[in-house]
Amino acid sequence: MKAPTSAEQGGAAWLFLTPALALIGLFFFLPVAASFLLSFTDFDIYAIADLANVRLVGLRNYTRLLESPIFWVALKNTFYFVLVGGPLTMAVSLGAALLVNAKLVRFKSLFRTLYFAPFITTLVAVAIVWRYLYHRQYGLVNYALGTVGIHPIDWLGDPHWAMPAIILLAVWKNFGYNMLIFIAGLQAIPEELYEAAYLDGAGPWRRFRHVTLPMLGPTLLFVSLITMIGFFQLFAEPYVMTQGGPLRSTTSLVLLMYEEGFRWWRMGYAAAVTFVLFVVILIFMLLQRRLRQGEAT
C-alpha cells in the first residue's frame, strides 16, 4: 500500500491551519489594513457615536502630526530610549554572559537563573517598585549614591533624569534574556580558537576582541535587532512611572498613540502615529539588514 497523496494532505493541512489563519487574519492583518485607512480619516468621538460622521481627510492627520511639537518630542524620546537603552542593554547582557560563562565559575546555572529573573517579572509591577526606589528623599537609589557622595537626584521629577531612570529600569528588566542567548552563542565557539590565540600570545582582551566578538557577530546583530524593536514600543514604564512627564520628557510614540486614540478618541490621528512608528521600525530593520550584508561581504 502507498502513503496517501498530497491532495489528501492538502485538505488536512488547510483544516489544521484554518483556526490560526482565521484568527491572525481577522484580528491582526485586517485591523492593520484598517488602521492604514483609519489614518486618512477624521475618525473621532463623534464617529464612535455614529459612523456617518467619518470623513476622508487625505493626508491631513500626517501633516498635522508633522506640525505638532509633541509628536517630535515623542519621536525624539523614543529614539533616545532605543539608541541609549538598546546598546546599554546589549553591553550589560554581554558582560553578564561573559561573567557567568567564565571557566572558573561554579554554580553557573544558579547565577544564570538569578540574572534572568528580572526578565520574567511583570513590567507594571516592577515599574511601580522602581518608582519608589527612585524616590528623591527615601529611595534606595539615592541612598546608595549618597554613600559615595553623590547628591540626591530627582529621578522622575527632573526632565533631564526621567528618561535615564526609565532606561536603567529597562536595562535591569531586559538584560537577562539577551544574556541567555549570548551564553548559548559563547558555548558554540570552539575551544581550539581560544587555545590557538593563547599560543599566539594573545591576552584576554585580544582574545575577546579577535575571537569572541567576531564569532558572536551574527548573534549580536540578531539580538540587537529584537531588543531595539521591543524598545521602540516603550509604553508601560512611562504610563506607570511618569505619565509621560515631567514636561513630556518621557512621552513615547506608543504613549502618544494611546493618549490620542484611547483618551481623546482621536483615532484617525492616533492611527497616523502608529504608522509613523511602523515606518520608523521598518527603516531601522532595513538599515540593520544592510549592516549585516556589509558584514558578510
Add this chain to the structure above:
Amino acid sequence: MKVRLGVVALYLALIIGALLSLGPMLWMLAASFMPTGEANTYPPRLLPSAPTLEHYRDLFTRLSLGRNLLNSAIVALTVTGLSLLINSMAGYALAKLRFRFRDRLFRGLSTGLLLPVQVSMLPLFLMFKELGLINTYWGVIVPSLASIFGIFLIRQYTLALPDDLLDAARIDGASELRIYWSVALPVIRPILATIAIWTFLTTWNDFMWPLIVLSDESKYTLPVALANLSGEHVQDTELMMAGAVITVLPVMLAFLFLQRYYIQGVMAGSVKG
C-alpha cells in the same frame, strides 16, 4: 596567587550582579511587610521592624484584588491552553504536510512579524466594540489565541521530525488528525512546554491591550488593576508593594518550577534565529 585573586574578583562581580538583579524584588518583598509609613523613612529600612500582613489583608478584602488575581489566572490559562492547540496544529501543517501555496503562506505570515502589534489596536478596539467584546474576558483572550511567532517556533522544531515516522502511520491507515495527535505531538513536547510557559508569562504580564479593552474594575487583570491602584494610592508605598508581590509571585513560581524548559527553549530557539 594571581589566579586566586582573579577568582575572588570574578565571584565578587557575580555576587554584586546578583544583588543588583534581585535587590529591587527583595526590597519589594520586605516593604510589603512593613507597617504603614515605614518604607518612607530616612535612612531607608531594608527589613520591616514588625512584619505585618495588614496590606495583603487590605488588598484582598477592601480592594478585592483576589478578583483580579482570578481574572488574570482565567485569561492566562485559557490563552495558554487554546493557543497551544491552535499554534501547534498550524506549525505542524506548515512543517510536515505538503500542500499548494505553503511557501507563499509562510512568507506572507512572516511579514506579520515586522508589524508592531500597536498598529492593529485602534481598529481592533472598534471591531470588538461592534462584536460586544469590549470589557469581556474574550476581548482580552482572542487576539492572543494565535501567534505567528509561536507557529514559527513549532514549525522550526517539527521540521526535524522524520517523515518516515509519519508515512508509516499513514500506511497503517491512521487519519491525518490522528497522526498529528498521537505521532507528532508526543515528539514535539519539549517545544510545547517551552511555548506554554512563554505564553503564560507574556499573557500574565501583558498590559496595554487589557488596559484598552477592559473598563470595569472587577474585570481588570492584575497589571491593569495594579496600575489603576497606584494612581489612587500613590502614597501607600507598603500597600503598593504588597500588590506588586501578588502580581509577580505567580509568574515567579511558575518560572522557578519550569525554568528548565524555559531557559533551554530560549537558548535553543533563538540561536537558530
